[in-house]
Amino acid sequence: MTLTTVVNNLTLADQVLTKVQEDIVNGDIAPGTKISESALASKYGVSRGPLREAISRLESRGLIERAPNVGARVVSLSHKELIELYQIRENLEGLACRLAAENMTEDEIEQLQALLQKHQQDQDFKDGTSYYKQQGDLDFHYCIIHGSKNRKLIHLLCEELYHLILMYRHQFSAISTTNISSHPEKAFVHHQRIVEAIADRDGELAEMLMKKHIQRSRKAVETYFDQLTAGEA
Structure with a gap:
């Protein structure tokens, strides 16, 4: 067709x-x-x-x-560009999390909690092979960014950078065994804690948890490329 x-x-x-x-x-x-x-x-x-x-x-x-x-x-995967992208995500998604804790309605928070339950029922997650890989309204990060209610932030992260982030996420998880996506249960626990902080309206904690969550992925990327470089030496 x-x-x-x-x-x-x-x-x-x-x-x-x-x-x-x-x-x-x-x-x-x-x-x-x-x-x-x-x-x-x-x-x-x-x-x-x-x-x-x-x-x-x-x-x-x-x-x-x-x-x-x-x-x-x-575009091709570049170590430098990937690290720069993660640095942007750390700070902007951290801010989005803080704003989500302030601005999400109770219904929206319940929907976010229901989304995590859906992720937990995914077969790949149950098998421990990967975290739930869906886009848009089924993407945990995407939903939190929209929950910030900040139009400029939503435009930057969900329109200008979103699909570039998805591409890097997909390409990197396909070649790296050290990425956080290789440990779905850890990613899920991180997401749970972030939602708990948002539900408690603790913007400061929510921001810190999101930044640390993304920072772990950035460090995994750095470790992978360091090992790759050492192997080629």
Whole structure:
């Protein structure tokens, strides 16, 4: 089925954007892949017009970059860029957590608690192989960011950086056994404590817990790359 047969309220460019973005985030279009408009147009069954619009929007989201003498290509994992991204997340998601503790309604907090229960029932989590990997409203971090009720923060983290973060998360968890995602029970406990702090309206504690949670992942990334470098020496 081509994208043109999908019936919904999205424009064709939106549909193309969603599919290409999903394929990049999941690694179906690998990092560093040169973007061929003709190949993608054929793959998705669309004309080049909506495809070009989608590529332009993906470029603004940091998933596609343009290089001299190369043209458009999918961004590649970089140690430095990944660490910088985690540094941004530590501070901005920490702030989002503080604001969520102040601004989330009781119903929203109950929904967040229900979300964790859903995560706990996921089969991969029960098997101890990975933490629940869903996007948008089923993503713990995404929900807390929206719970901050800060529009600028939501735009920055959930629109400009969100899919770049997802791509790095997916790519890194696929190659590293030291990432926090390799220890789903630890990640779940961290999430539980964060929700408890939000429910208690303790913004300071919620912020600290979120920053430490993300900091653990950053340190795991640093450890992985240090080991990789040592192995190549």
